[in-house]
Amino acid sequence: MNKEITELGTKKQNLTEENDKLKELKSELTSLIKVQEDLAVEKHYHEYAAALLKDNGIKTKIIKQYLPIINKLVNKYLKAMDFFVNFNLNENFEETIKSRHRDEFSYSNFSEGEKMRIDLALLFTWRQVAKMKNSTNTNLLILDEVFDSSLDSVGTDEFLKLIHEMGTETNIFVISHKGDQLFDKFRSIIKFEKKNNFSQVII
Secondary structure, rough: HHHHHHHHHHHHHHHHHHHHHHHHHHHHHHHHHHHHHHHHHHHHHHHHHHHHHHHOOOHHHHHHHHHHHHHHHHHHHHOOOOOEEEEEEEOOOOOOEEOOOOOOOOHHHHHHHHHHHHHHHHHHHHHHHHHHHHHOOOOOEEEEEEOOOOOHHHHHHHHHHHHHHOOOOOOEEEEEOOOHHHHHHHHHHEEEHHHHHEEEOOO
């Protein structure tokens, strides 16, 4: 009888310890359930944000509003540079370029001079869109070796007209190695010369 009493007392002590462990596990379970709920809410927000940021989400709606303006401006600047094609961007920013005879081309089909005209038209378009839609206006434009690349004489003349039409409100800096050819095209000239591997301003 004494032996059984001892064994029952030991079991009772073990049962108390197990109850304490059970309480700890229940408390831990409550905490984990709370963490799970928080993660479920966070997952929901992430899924919602991912849906908005997909190509067919809110980005498409925004792009649809901008595309007509972008296409109109690009074609305006191309025409100003004596390049008469119909340039069109779709919602995936894939270009379709049609000639006068309605033949379709891609950017890679054109010569380097024609590509430069397209690049410059896009440059001026993005500046204009930023000014119109985002209230972002800058009075600084830096063109690095634009005239040193593949623009022909006609393209150069037309591009210079565009620059001069921007007026005095925009500070335009043109970096070029063709100083002698462009000397009389700009209001002021700053010459640099390399001496002992350092660039110096020549007054």
